[in-house]
Amino acid sequence: MTETPLAPTPGEQEEIDRANASGKQPVVFVHGLWLLDSSWDRWAALFEDAGYVAVTPGWPDDPLSVEEAHANPDVFAGKSVGDVAAYQQMIIKRLDRKPALVGHSFGGVLVQILAGRGLSAATCAIDPAPSRGVLPLPLAALKAAGPVLANPANRHRAVTLTFDQFRYGFANAVPEEEARELYDQYHVAGSGIPLFQAAFANINPNTEAKAAKTGDDRGPMLVVSGELDHQAPHAIAYATYEAQQRNAHFPTEFTEMPGRGHSLTIDSGWEEVARVCLDFVGRFVK
Template sequence: MEASKKRSILFITGAFVGNNCWDEWISYFCAKGYTCSAPPWPHKDASPAELRSRQPDPDIASIRLAPLTDYYAELANRFTEKPILIGHSIGGLMVQLLLQRDLGTAGVAIHPVAPQGLLTFELSFYKSTWHPLGLFTDSDESYLMSFEDWQYIFTNGMPYEAQREAYDKFVVPESKKVSRDGLTEAAHIDFAKYHPPLLITSGSTDHIIPASLNHTNYLKYKVSRSITDYKEFDGRNHFVLGQPTWREDAE
């Protein structure tokens, strides 16, 4: 991309982790001339360690997907020119939702949570989502992922020391409501509607968002005349942003 055409990037954080998960990505793209922003979710403007110390946090527990998407829509509208949108997990779903509103010049959805109505039969998906959804627990109490769940859901296949370091550095309490909203109208995508160019990526070892689910998401866009592409990366788990291979993915 020519220097004169380089643009701004709005990074959209997923659930369960702080916005510091984008720090290396921001350094990488800023070095290439992009203007980068990775604002925290509402009620999460603090370090992961501090946010964990507040658990349970009623403010975090109150976060819902529709207002959160509107929050990022407002941020996208503040740019002089439409930004490139890059999001991970539920942040990837929000990329799809925001492109549906034509709020980005292009988008990358990294291992995105599937839009409303898309499911998978893979056992790892149900094992990974059981605790975060907390279907038989109080939704007014925030959820803090245990280290054991982190090992299975995000960092499977990584050395123990790397899993522990990543947990301490990134994990934050989460809203059960925002996770449940992924099953509702708030996560609805009109796949036939025009959207700016979109790339969906997946990882071959991702437990919570299996590659097959991301591929189904991609195939749904076949009814649209818009540009949509798909790439599966070998050996990537859900901690894809922080794996040693992150730079290859960014490129």
């Protein structure tokens, strides 16, 4: 049976066409588990105000809104790291200019994979999930992933976090009222497969959760860590940086955001993090 070729949604194609028509440097924003592309809306506006053009693709079959996602959570099931990387690569290949990439959480792994394929002009990996070669698995990260990993059947399911689980894994560094607002505004179900792939990446040599790190086409890379992150703690982010730092062709940098948790891209302090990434991108691409 012939597989259906990957294709953007109409909205994504509009963004691609707009980016190509603008002649500006594109920046592609890649979200992670339990969020949608709308979580990047404020970042996209900030980067566009600085002269870039933003592209915010979803994952395959992502609903158009949080409301639609809540009505049909099962649509998220069955999406692997490889599936999403292939989808993001398809979007990037339709751009006339090599984009800068910004990714959060599993999006932080995906942008590393794409950069390793020579598809990025500059990369920001924010609180990246662990990938092959990143050895630390702190207890906080295991607890945050526990709602999925505790049941092997979740590998092929879509998993919705309870508020308490979201509070621990994402929003532990903000007041409870803000955490509740973030949960209601942004949280959606997520595919179980990527968490299992990340958890076993270092014992599976064929894992999809791995990125080429030393190539001469990887581009500059910044790894950003939230100091108080439970989902992707400092040890994971810094080990990611150390692995990527083996690249002798391009600079690899590390920044830790004091007092910030995994929600640092969507909570009330998002702009501080966005400007760190904007400044980094601006040093290498215009």
